[in-house]
Amino acid sequence: MPETDEALMVRVVSGDAEAFTEIVRRYEAKARRYCYRIFHDAQTAEDAAQDMFLKLYRQADRYEPTGRFQTWFYRVLGNLCFDRLRYEKRRAAVRAGTMDSFSLDEEEDGEGRFPEPGAALLSGEQRAAVRAALGELSPAARQAVMLREFEGLKYREIADAMEVSMSDVKVLLHRGRKQLAKRLSRWIGEDGHGVRRP
Numbered sequence: 001m002p003e004t005d006e007a008l009m010v011r012v013v014s015g016d017a018e019a020f021t022e023i024v025r026r027y028e029a030k031a032r033r034y035c036y037r038i039f040h041d042a043q044t045a046e047d048a049a050q051d052m053f054l055k056l057y058r059q060a061d062r063y064e065p066t067g068r069f070q071t072w073f074y075r076v077l078g079n080l081c082f083d084r085l086r087y088e089k090r091r092a093a094v095r096a097g098t099m100d101s102f103s104l105d106e107e108e109d110g111e112g113r114f115p116e117p118g119a120a121l122l123s124g125e126q127r128a129a130v131r132a133a134l135g136e137l138s139p140a141a142r143q144a145v146m147l148r149e150f151e152g153l154k155y156r157e158i159a160d161a162m163e164v165s166m167s168d169v170k171v172l173l174h175r176g177r178k179q180l181a182k183r184l185s186r187w188i189g190e191d192g193h194g195v196r197r198p
Contacts, residue, residue: 003022005026005068006065008022008023008069012060013061020056020060023056024053030151031048031052031053032045034081035048035077035081037146037150039084048081055076056073071157074147074153075163078161085139133180133184137180140164141175141179142176144162144169144173145176148173
């Protein structure tokens with residue numbers, strides 16, 4: 001039976017390089033996908049994922065095996081990504097002289113290394129619409145929606161990862177889904193499900 005993530009992290013804390021390599025193997029693709037959904041840029045996603053594993057290795061002693069490793073991982077990764085977004089937003093505002101110059105909806109890298117689930121079913125225009133709609137959500141709503149819809153976390157796990165209450169998660173998901181449905185109404189079927197062809 002494979003060793004649990006939590007047991008591996010206990011070994012990482014004690015300096016076990018093999019355990020760290022296994023954690024990276026298990027979570028590297030997840031980290032890149034998560035980061036790509038936030039930044040919409042392959043190189044930035046790669047850099048952020050590498051920063052996450054560097055931080056994980058350097059600060060392994062801060063991990064406490066009281067909950068699921070996956071929840072802790074997404075909390076740290078989410079904080080890292082949103083800190084980076086805030087930094088980029090401030091930097092862009094300084095360059096342009098206005099806070100309105102920052103946009104989350106950047107061009108796709110074209111390499112297809114981080115495809116969205118079901119991407120084959122969506123046209124390029126639809127994918128762009130989804131990216132733009134996600135980018136218009138508040139950072140907290142975007143993170144909640146991504147953790148639920150893309151990473152498959154349960155409400156309790158999202159609450160732990162975001163360090164908010166269960167009721168906050170439900171509110172964030174409700175608002176996020178409602179805003180997405182409104183912005184993506186062109187693509188959503190009459191019943192609120194599926195993809196409507198233009």
